[in-house]
Amino acid sequence: MMFGALRAVDDVSLEVQAGHVHSLIGPNGAGKTTAFNCISGVCRPAGGQVLLNGADVTGWPSHRLVSAGMARTFQITKVFGELTVLENVALATRSRMGCNLQVWGSARGRTDATAQAAEILKLLGLDGSADATADHLAHGDKRVLEIAIALALRPTVLLLDEPTAGMSTGETQRAAELIRSIAQRTSVLLVEHDMEMVLGISDIITVMTQGRVIASGPPAVVSADTRVQDAYLGAVDAWST
Amino acid sequence: MTARETGTRLLLAAAIALLAGLPFVGVPQFTITLLTEALIFAVWAMSLDLLVGYAGLVTFGHAAAFGLASYAAGYFAREVTADFFVALLVAEAVVGLVALTTGFVVTRVSGVAFAIISLCIAQVLFQVAVAWRSVTQGMDGLVGVPLPSIFGVTLGTGTPFYLLTLACMVVTYLALARLVDSPFGRTLHAIRTSEDRAAAIGINVRLHKWIAFVISWAIAGLGGTLMVFMKAGTTPMSLHWAESGNVLVMAIFGGIGTLLGPVVGAISFVFLRDEFTTRFTAWQLAFGLVFVVVVLAFPAGLAGIFSRAWNALWRARS
Amino acid sequence: MDLNFFLSSALNGVVYGAFLLLTSLGLSLVFGLGRVVNFAHGALYALGGYAVIAIINQTGAGYWTALLLAPLAVVPIAIAIERATIHPIRNRSDVYTLLVTFGMSFMLIGAIEYVWGTGTTLLKPPAPFEGTVEIFGNQYPLYRLLAAGVSLAVSGGVFAFIQWTPIGLRIRAITDDPGMAEAIGVNTKWLLTLVFGAAAGLAAFAGALGAPIFAVHPEMGMGILLDSFLAVILGGLGNLPGSAVGAMVVALTKSIGGGYIADWSVAVLFAVVAIALIFRPTGVFGRGRVA
Numbered sequence: 001m002m003f004g005a006l007r008a009v010d011d012v013s014l015e016v017q018a019g020h021v022h023s024l025i026g027p028n029g030a031g032k033t034t035a036f037n038c039i040s041g042v043c044r045p046a047g048g049q050v051l052l053n054g055a056d057v058t059g060w061p062s063h064r065l066v067s068a069g070m071a072r073t074f075q076i077t078k079v080f081g082e083l084t085v086l087e088n089v090a091l092a093t094r095s096r097m098g099c100n101l102q103v104w105g106s107a108r109g110r111t112d113a114t115a116q117a118a119e120i121l122k123l124l125g126l127d128g129s130a131d132a133t134a135d136h137l138a139h140g141d142k143r144v145l146e147i148a149i150a151l152a153l154r155p156t157v158l159l160l161d162e163p164t165a166g167m168s169t170g171e172t173q174r175a176a177e178l179i180r181s182i183a184q185r186t187s188v189l190l191v192e193h194d195m196e197m198v199l200g201i202s203d204i205i206t207v208m209t210q211g212r213v214i215a216s217g218p219p220a221v222v223s224a225d226t227r228v229q230d231a232y233l234g235a236v237d238a239w240s241t
Numbered sequence: 242m243t244a245r246e247t248g249t250r251l252l253l254a255a256a257i258a259l260l261a262g263l264p265f266v267g268v269p270q271f272t273i274t275l276l277t278e279a280l281i282f283a284v285w286a287m288s289l290d291l292l293v294g295y296a297g298l299v300t301f302g303h304a305a306a307f308g309l310a311s312y313a314a315g316y317f318a319r320e321v322t323a324d325f326f327v328a329l330l331v332a333e334a335v336v337g338l339v340a341l342t343t344g345f346v347v348t349r350v351s352g353v354a355f356a357i358i359s360l361c362i363a364q365v366l367f368q369v370a371v372a373w374r375s376v377t378q379g380m381d382g383l384v385g386v387p388l389p390s391i392f393g394v395t396l397g398t399g400t401p402f403y404l405l406t407l408a409c410m411v412v413t414y415l416a417l418a419r420l421v422d423s424p425f426g427r428t429l430h431a432i433r434t435s436e437d438r439a440a441a442i443g444i445n446v447r448l449h450k451w452i453a454f455v456i457s458w459a460i461a462g463l464g465g466t467l468m469v470f471m472k473a474g475t476t477p478m479s480l481h482w483a484e485s486g487n488v489l490v491m492a493i494f495g496g497i498g499t500l501l502g503p504v505v506g507a508i509s510f511v512f513l514r515d516e517f518t519t520r521f522t523a524w525q526l527a528f529g530l531v532f533v534v535v536v537l538a539f540p541a542g543l544a545g546i547f548s549r550a551w552n553a554l555w556r557a558r559s
Numbered sequence: 560m561d562l563n564f565f566l567s568s569a570l571n572g573v574v575y576g577a578f579l580l581l582t583s584l585g586l587s588l589v590f591g592l593g594r595v596v597n598f599a600h601g602a603l604y605a606l607g608g609y610a611v612i613a614i615i616n617q618t619g620a621g622y623w624t625a626l627l628l629a630p631l632a633v634v635p636i637a638i639a640i641e642r643a644t645i646h647p648i649r650n651r652s653d654v655y656t657l658l659v660t661f662g663m664s665f666m667l668i669g670a671i672e673y674v675w676g677t678g679t680t681l682l683k684p685p686a687p688f689e690g691t692v693e694i695f696g697n698q699y700p701l702y703r704l705l706a707a708g709v710s711l712a713v714s715g716g717v718f719a720f721i722q723w724t725p726i727g728l729r730i731r732a733i734t735d736d737p738g739m740a741e742a743i744g745v746n747t748k749w750l751l752t753l754v755f756g757a758a759a760g761l762a763a764f765a766g767a768l769g770a771p772i773f774a775v776h777p778e779m780g781m782g783i784l785l786d787s788f789l790a791v792i793l794g795g796l797g798n799l800p801g802s803a804v805g806a807m808v809v810a811l812t813k814s815i816g817g818g819y820i821a822d823w824s825v826a827v828l829f830a831v832v833a834i835a836l837i838f839r840p841t842g843v844f845g846r847g848r849v850a
Contacts (some may be wrong), residue, residue: 080431091431092442099430100444101452103420107427153443175445227474299654346834351597353653357788361833364785368624368826482785486661490563493658526608526669536655555664 014206014216016157022185023190023198024219026208027231033075033161033182035208039071039189041065051153053156066095071155073146075162085126087147088134089117117152124148126176140171144178157187166196166209172188199223207231243556253501264400277403279511280410281467286491286503288419288460294498296453297358297433298348301485302363306458308480309366310336310465312377315386315475323403325389325396325470332466333459336471340458340468348450351436362495370477382476389470398471406467407513410504413460417500420456429453490532496542505543564818566695571815572807574703574772577710581765582783583790584717584799584845585758590736591797593651593751595645599659599764600787602667606633607763612682622685622771629767630760641752664780671777679776690764706768713764714803717777721799730754734797773848776841786813789832809841 016022026032037043039050044059051057052068060068080088093113095101110116114167116231121127124144129137134145143163150158163179164172172194180201182188192198198205199219209231222228252522260280292298308443314332322328347358348360369376377383389396389405396402402495420426432446433438478484487510495506517524535542582604610629614620619626644659683689684702685828691698721727729745731746766780773779790809794801816824 012258060439061445063443064443066441072441074437074441078435078441080434080438082434083430087427091427094424095428101425101426101449103423103425105424106419106422107424108422110424112354149438149442243597260587288613297659301657353657356654356657357596357792358833361789361829365826365829365833368822370827372822372826482781488664489658489661523669523673525665526673529662529664529666529669532665536658536662539645540655549663 001238013118013213018156018187018188019183020203021179021188021190021201022204022206023196024197024206024208025192027193031211033082033207034158034211036161036191046064048186052237060111066153066155069156070159071118071153071157072149073161073163076163077139077142077146078091079134079137079142080146080147083132084131085137086114086117086130088122088145089120089148089152090114092149093117095118096153109130115158120148120152124236126153127188140167140174143167143171143175151182151186155186155187160188160190162192163190164194168231172197195223226238247505249331249551255405257411263434265471270399273399273403274507275511275515277406277471278468279508280403280406281471282488282491282511283410283504284413284467284508285464286486286495286507287413287500288457288464288491289488290500290503291417291421291429291453291460292457293315294491294500295426295433296450296457297429298351298450298454299357299489301356301482301489302359302361303457303461303481303488305359305486306336306340306361306365307465307468307488308370308459308475308477309339310462311469311475311479312448313382313385314466315410315469316338316376317382318389319386323387323395324393325391328389328470329466333462336458336462336465337455338500340455343517344451344454344458345556346471348454351452359487360482363480363482365476366447367477367480368481377477380477382474383469384474386469390471400473402471406471407465409463409477411522413463414500414504417460421500425449426543434468449539450533490528494532494535494542495546496547499542499544499548502542503542505547509543560723563696565815567697567699567767568818570694570699572811574707575814576807576810577707577714577811578598578769579783579786579790580711580763580803581761582715583787583794583802583806585761586787587791587794587797587799587802588721589751589755589758590625590791592754593649593747595647595656595751595755596653596660597755598657598759598760598784599640599663599667600660601782602664602671603633603637603759603780603785604762604766605671605775605780606636606667606785608770608773608779609671609766610763610791611767611773612680612772613675615682626764628768630763633763634756635762638756641755644746645755646752649751668777668780675777677777679774680770681774682770684771689804700772702771704801709768710765713761717761718799718803726750755771770784783822786810789828792832793835795827 014022014024018128023030026036034043040086041057041060041062043066049056049058052065053069057065057070068191080091083091088108089201090110090113091100093116094107094110096109097110097113099110099113118127118130121130124147126141126144126148129141129178134142147158147160148162150160158180176197177182179188179190182201190198190202199230202219204217205219205222207214207222207225207228213230214231215225260276270448288306289300289303292300292303301460310332313335313404314328316326342438343362348354348430350358371379373379388398389402391405396405399413419509428439428444428449432444432449436446468479491506491510492503493506494509495504496502514524514528517527539545542549583602586600587598589597594641607629609624610632611622614625614632617620618625640663644663645656648655648659651727653663684700688702692701692704693699702824721730729750733750762780764840766775785833786809787806790805791802792805794803794805812828812831813824820827
């Protein structure tokens with residue numbers, strides 16, 4: 001059964017299977033971000049289409065994509081800094097419940113939304129800092145909060161844009177476990193350039209260089225692919241110079 | 242309810258009671274007139290706070306909503322009936338229509354572009370008020386607006402009108418305080434912090450900004466209606482960019498994003514301007530200086546300074 | 560309405576457009592470089608008008624000397640304003656600089672009223688340009704033609720400077736891509752201070768040059784500031800050639816339209832610009848920075 005299938009076509013074609021962690025990797029400038037932007041509705045692709053649960057959602061504005069079941073995180077952390085961690089997530093749960101246009105009655109009165117938000121924080125291990133202001137979180141926790149906000153939307157597919165960017169090794173480890181556990185609730189499309197991190201948690205890996213896909217398949221197959229090794233290692237050399 | 246919230250409510254109730262009691266304890270008529278003007282400005286400044294402080298949309302054209310309502314209510318009151326609520330309804334219909342149409346286009350942009358396009362809209366209305374002489378009497382302005390009546394009783398100038406204004410101000414505050422605490426109000430805050438993020442949690446950013454814009458204009462319309470009755474007329478200057486600047490000064494000086502800040506800002510503005518213009522030739526220089534210093538050093542305004550002291554007081558007690 | 564009337568209106572438009580060009584270029588440069596929308600630009604223009612009169616009255620200098628000295632008097636004031644009020648809040652959102660310069664505009668106009676009063680002064684055109692020439696069947700003031708020519712020449716100089724000098728190249732590079740600044744090792748903050756000062760100098764020069772044409776009064780800068788905003792928006796914020804075209808479109812529409820539909824022309828102009836910006840947020844004439 002194909003549940004939460006997603007396809008972006010334009011040289012690049014990929015399909016996220018239900019319950020999978022599907023990673024899109026490649027060196028800087030490989031076109032990952034462009035592909036990500038086309039899928040998440042930031043820019044309209046010149047050709048090709050994006051399908052979500054079989055429906056054509058190409059070029060839809062962000063808020064419609066969310067109601068169709070696609071949530072995303074940002075590479076550069078964007079949380080609501082002045083609000084508490086709980087309120088950050090509660091905004092998302094209220095949005096999903098469709099009550100963000102309600103002009104009467106206190107937002108705190110929506111205890112159902114707050115309860116769900118608290119549940120998600122607990123799931124991701126952020127419940128300890130629920131009442132802290134988001135700006136005061138450590139960098140790693142902010143990244144997790146990003147995921148918590150997206151998860152609160154109960155997406156069928158969750159798009160993660162370099163979730164471990166700027167994280168320490170320990171934090172990265174924790175995040176990797178987290179992503180793996182999320183896949184029980186939603187499909188994940190992960191964009192990364194850290195090959196090592198991706199190998200451990202992905203069901204399928206798609207490798208891009210210079211705007212096209214050079215390999216796609218399970219981690220074992222992809223990591224054994226000589227073209228991937230060449231392209232990837234060559235590119236790594238290119239960065240360090 | 243925490244002790245602090247109760248304390249805040251008691252303080253507000255005391256302030257309202259004090260304002261309502263002023264005309265009956267021998268406060269001079271001149272001061273009451275100034276206060277009436279200040280409270281009308283307070284309504285207007287709170288409506289601006291919804292846009293600037295909550296929705297994050299800085300506008301240099303908020304005089305448009307205020308002046309437009311003054312013209313609509315004043316013209317209707319003079320030509321048809323001076324019933325306050327009917328005139329208010331007519332003014333709101335006109336303001337609402339213009340806000341719905343211009344708001345639909347202007348909320349497509351934000352930041353500096355929004356500030357300047359909203360200024361353009363106000364200038365268009367200003368020019369229309371100047372040019373459409375058969376209705377507006379051009380630069381001479383609309384004159385001969387009768388005293389308002391409520392349920393057939395004509396309201397005298399002075400104390401009765403002052404109390405009506407105070408009631409409107411209090412109702413506006415209570416309504417806006419509920420609005421900004423509602424899911425819609427919290428969503429506006431989210432949009433102000435990050436439009437991208439807000440859109441990514443499924444919020445229709447443009448729709449929310451549009452609604453906030455229309456609500457803000459409608460409340461400014463209440464202020465404009467009160468003002469045209471108070472002054473018995475209006476001129477194109479009510480739509481001028483300098484008026485839009487004045488209301489921004491009130492809101493920012495008082496402290497945006499607090500609702501009560503702009504009220505305090507409006508009252509300070511009216512009384513300071515009165516002091517400055519009578520005693521000091523360079524009031525504009527002084528006012529500009531105060532404004533620049535507030536924006537640079539105290540972005541939270543008077544309310545920020547006050548609430549810090551108020552919080553410190555409660556911390557000290559607990 | 561005959562052809563001569565139309566042509567005279569158009570000529571007035573070109574003269575006003577030449578002044579608008581000077582003020583718009585400065586606004587556009589400063590916005591492009593630092594995303595600073597300078598609301599005090601009009602007050603600096605007015606300051607130029609007052610400076611030229613003050614220099615003539617205080618020192619007995621001739622008009623042409625005073626015309627050159629007036630901007631030099633305004634530039635240090637502008638640089639001080641930039642360092643004291645804009646520089647400290649560069650890392651806050653764009654609207655803060657707009658608010659601060661708005662307050663600055665209040666202050667400068669207040670200062671002008673405090674020092675020189677609220678009256679209106681009209682400077683006599685300098686000899687030998689007091690006379691008129693016959694154009695399109697009307698007597699046209701000679702000084703206006705001269706001033707328009709000078710404005711156009713100075714604007715041309717600004718374009719050449721931006722186009723061909725190393726500093727101009729850097730300004731263009733940063734305007735196109737603010738990230739470039741670090742890459743090419745430019746101290747953007749000081750560059751912005753200098754460009755802000757230079758833009759103020761251009762505005763003050765326009766104010767001084769216009770003193771014998773437009774009346775000098777404290778709020779003289781507001782009209783031209785709003786028109787410059789329109790010009791810069793039409794041209795695309797930060798896009799210099801676009802601003803130049805925008806300045807001419809605004810001036811001609813106002814001047815020619817004003818001859819036929821009086822005050823309505825300004826309403827139409829504002830409406831057109833508002834609509835243009837909605838559908839082309841990057842400006843009507845080609846590429847500009849997203850507003």
